[in-house]
Amino acid sequence: MRLAVLTGEHYITGDEACAEGALAAGCTFFGGYPITPATEIAEHMSKCLPEIGGTFIQMEDEIAAMASILGASWAGVKSMTSTSGPGFSLMMENIGLAVCTETPCVVVNVQRGGPSTGLPTMGAQGDMMQARWGSHGHYEIIALAASSAQEMFSQTITAFNLAEKYRTPVILLADEVIGHMSEKVIIPEASEIKTVSRPKPQGEKEGFRPFQPGENGVAPMPSAGDGYKIHVTGLTHDERGYPVMTVEAQAQMVERIVKKIQNNRDDIIKTESYSLDDAEIILVSYGISARTSLAAMNQARALGMKVGFLKLLTIWPFAEEKVRALATKARAFITVEINYGQIHLEVMRSVAGKAECHLVGHAGGTVITPEQVLERIKELY
Amino acid sequence: MQKKIIITGFGGQGVILAGRIVGKAAAIFDKLESSLVQSYGPESRGGACSVQVTIADEQIHYPYINVPDILVCMSQAGYDKYRDIITEDTILIIDQALIKLNTPFDCYAIPATRLAEEMGLKMMANIIMVGFLIGITGAVSLESAKNTVSESVPRKTVDINLKAFNRGYEYALDTLKSCRKKAISDTGVVQ
Numbered sequence: 001m002r003l004a005v006l007t008g009e010h011y012i013t014g015d016e017a018c019a020e021g022a023l024a025a026g027c028t029f030f031g032g033y034p035i036t037p038a039t040e041i042a043e044h045m046s047k048c049l050p051e052i053g054g055t056f057i058q059m060e061d062e063i064a065a066m067a068s069i070l071g072a073s074w075a076g077v078k079s080m081t082s083t084s085g086p087g088f089s090l091m092m093e094n095i096g097l098a099v100c101t102e103t104p105c106v107v108v109n110v111q112r113g114g115p116s117t118g119l120p121t122m123g124a125q126g127d128m129m130q131a132r133w134g135s136h137g138h139y140e141i142i143a144l145a146a147s148s149a150q151e152m153f154s155q156t157i158t159a160f161n162l163a164e165k166y167r168t169p170v171i172l173l174a175d176e177v178i179g180h181m182s183e184k185v186i187i188p189e190a191s192e193i194k195t196v197s198r199p200k201p202q203g204e205k206e207g208f209r210p211f212q213p214g215e216n217g218v219a220p221m222p223s224a225g226d227g228y229k230i231h232v233t234g235l236t237h238d239e240r241g242y243p244v245m246t247v248e249a250q251a252q253m254v255e256r257i258v259k260k261i262q263n264n265r266d267d268i269i270k271t272e273s274y275s276l277d278d279a280e281i282i283l284v285s286y287g288i289s290a291r292t293s294l295a296a297m298n299q300a301r302a303l304g305m306k307v308g309f310l311k312l313l314t315i316w317p318f319a320e321e322k323v324r325a326l327a328t329k330a331r332a333f334i335t336v337e338i339n340y341g342q343i344h345l346e347v348m349r350s351v352a353g354k355a356e357c358h359l360v361g362h363a364g365g366t367v368i369t370p371e372q373v374l375e376r377i378k379e380l381y
Numbered sequence: 382m383q384k385k386i387i388i389t390g391f392g393g394q395g396v397i398l399a400g401r402i403v404g405k406a407a408a409i410f411d412k413l414e415s416s417l418v419q420s421y422g423p424e425s426r427g428g429a430c431s432v433q434v435t436i437a438d439e440q441i442h443y444p445y446i447n448v449p450d451i452l453v454c455m456s457q458a459g460y461d462k463y464r465d466i467i468t469e470d471t472i473l474i475i476d477q478a479l480i481k482l483n484t485p486f487d488c489y490a491i492p493a494t495r496l497a498e499e500m501g502l503k504m505m506a507n508i509i510m511v512g513f514l515i516g517i518t519g520a521v522s523l524e525s526a527k528n529t530v531s532e533s534v535p536r537k538t539v540d541i542n543l544k545a546f547n548r549g550y551e552y553a554l555d556t557l558k559s560c561r562k563k564a565i566s567d568t569g570v571v572q
Contacts, residue, residue: 183416184409295443
């Protein structure tokens, strides 16, 4: 037997740290299908969940895996799955169902080279946009990134907390390097770990409306078996959860799903700033490329160049206010990512012509080196 | 302080475990920072296989190694792949029975696989090599390395693994001693 929170110092991979973060956050259900480079998350959960009284199920595929965690969530437990590109594509339909039914759950995507089955054993960061709008219809979602084993632990906890708070699926975007890399992970005492649980309804069961929002735009969520009459559907529904096929019902439901994220941007969006105060050139990055950027920034500073770095911990919603404010002071932005410019587009949109925007990016399979970034900095300086 | 170590060999030799022992000893027992990235893929069974461990007293940003401070080679293919990136400052360590050198740089050699065979357990060559690596370079402290070896192998095999580690460590001390003797006889100066 083991405790849910493995307090102490550990030398583990990012994938293992992610699983430990889930357990520390109170996750007791994992439904998944193994896929490189995310398999170790499922493997670790399969070992640990039975020991803390939780449930692990290997489903027949990723479509079913995603469905299983929605069911578990409505049964009242914190649930998650993990996958990589091909599985993430299969999960898209039910991620949309999670958004529409406002079902808290966590989906971890340890990215590898794509499209399609791509490069199974090699990293990439090409699923950033898919995380945002990979399912059909207009919606807002929360997606986070992690750039170390320690962050895989802490960001998984944050993912659960945001999922529960806002009744929404939260996606954690990692990459093969971070997933497979080993580092020291410090797990604090259980009492020091802040966890959030979904708002539960109180009072009259008769006439209860499971999709009637509370103060922050989020509706209290009953579990199956609590005694509330609930109807959960992917069809456009009213506050009772019943399908209503009207323009008005669609407008009301979609607007609320969008606004509960948009109106709480300040609470959701987290970034880390490095040497931004006097920076003339600002690097923007996340995941493994954040580490490349930090190394490049230090090398540039050592050469006397005023370079800063903005690390994105939250990918969606995008930190546009932060970038826009920086654009009034900096001369140029360089987005560093292992794709041909996905977050780069968001940086450009946010900068809105107030500074130059450049990309250091390439296709998947290998990381971007600090030398590549430094070279671009020198060209611009 | 930053030490960059690459250990390379072929899949099945326990190269990754050797790296994990060094990395974990540094991070957990020596209270330093350490990052480990490894080759990952179908080649990790029988083909060339490597692990890159960085040890530092401050946060490690970029975990990949351009030029290693220490290169440990347990296969010819691994040596051939990395020999061109090393410099005269790199400490080169080889399993002498498995590798034919063709670089001008000095190296520290141990017949780790043969010693393991003599101990009756060929699969211990990686642990002997870790002992030798620690003895030659002091990359992590002796106590930390031993603690990590004990924690990293199946419980029933702790004693034999520690024996293997000590075999490599003592071989390193003997190697260093004969290096010193050679230096004295070459120069006449006691260093």
